Amino acid sequence: MNIQPQVExxxxxxxxxxxxxAGQLLVIGTSTSEVLGHHxxxxxxxxxxxxxxxxxxxxxxxxxxxxxxxxxxxxxxxLVLERTAMLDYRLEPVSAIPVPRAGGSMASYAFKxxxxxxxxxxxxxxxxxxxxxTLIGMHLKAVAIxxxxxxxxxxxxxxxxxxxxxKLIGGPRAVYVLEEKPADAGFCE
Numbered sequence: 377m378n379i380q381p382q383v384e385x386x387x388x389x390x391x392x393x394x395x396x397x398a399g400q401l402l403v404i405g406t407s408t409s410e411v412l413g414h415h416x417x418x419x420x421x422x423x424x425x426x427x428x429x430x431x432x433x434x435x436x437x438x439x440x441x442x443x444x445x446x447x448x449x450x451x452x453x454x455l456v457l458e459r460t461a462m463l464d465y466r467l468e469p470v471s472a473i474p475v476p477r478a479g480g481s482m483a484s485y486a487f488k489x490x491x492x493x494x495x496x497x498x499x500x501x502x503x504x505x506x507x508x509x510t511l512i513g514m515h516l517k518a519v520a521i522x523x524x525x526x527x528x529x530x531x532x533x534x535x536x537x538x539x540x541x542x543k544l545i546g547g548p549r550a551v552y553v554l555e556e557k558p559a560d561a562g563f564c565e
Contacts, residue, residue, distance in 0.1 A: 377531050379411065379424065383431035386525040386535055387505060391439050393523050394503045394539025398440030401461065403504035403515045404432060405446040406482035406533075410508030413532035417448060420481035424531070428507070429485055444499055445486035446512055447479040455499055455515065456483045459492035467496040502540055508533035519543055 387402075396402060407416040408424035432443050442461035447454045451472050462469060472495055474483040487493045504512040507530050513520060517540035525537050544552060 377411075379530060380427035380431045380434075382527050382530050383428050383505075383507075384434055386527055386530075386537060387431060387435040388438075389525055390503055390505060390523060390537045390539060391435065391441070393537075394521070396439060396441050396503050396539065399464065400441050400503070401444050401457075401465065401499050401501040402441045403444045403446055403455065403499065403501040403512050404428075404482070405504065405506045405508075405510030405512040406480070407508030407510055408481040410533035411531035416508055416510070417480075420476055422476065422481045422485045425482045425485035428482060428530075429489060441502075443486070443490075444501055444515070445483045446510060446515060447474050447483040447495075448510070450478040450480075451483070451495075452497070453511075453514065454479075454495050454497055456486045456490065456493055456495055457499075458490050459494055462494045462496060465499065467499065469494045470497050471495070504538050506536040506538075509536075513538070516540055 406428055408420040409418050410416050411424050436443055445456040451474055454470055474487050476484050499515050500517045501515050504516055506512045519541050520538040523537040525535050
């Protein structure tokens with residue numbers, strides 16, 4: 377399997393389409409079992425997590441986003457991230473150490489390899505990648521935009537991408553893109 381180049385490709389597509397910026401949160405949900413062609417949660421391995429982590433690190437080095445690795449349901453889908461991201465976003469740490477059978481192989485691998493890894497309960501990420509149906513939506517900002525990747529499978533696992541945008545608020549008079557100074561037509565003061 378060519379896991380690392382495939383993950384790099386779809387992550388770059390996501391970052392380009394979603395205009396992911398340095399310092400933003402990008403959540404990664406991964407079932408290494410699904411990548412291997414097995415049912416989620418049954419046969420995960422850190423050997424599959426390693427090239428996925430390497431791909432995330434390669435793209436992060438180019439863009440500067442904060443990677444956030446989602447745990448499995450045995451740790452309530454808590455998230456592994458670096459201390460700097462936790463502090464930047466004023467997140468509260470929680471106490472647990474992800475291991476392959478409680479947290480998942482991807483989160484376990486990330487916890488061991490990130491600089492000063494911490495676990496937090498929830499984030500509101502700017503974008504995310506879901507490899508194998510891990511359901512990352514709970515960790516995305518309110519308005520998620522699905523993105524169809526050029527590669528639909530990593531190994532045997534389906535790949536879903538999403539980025540977010542700010543909510544559009546207002547009614548018929550709301551303006552979302554300022555072209556030029558509008559004429560004085562009944563402004564509210």
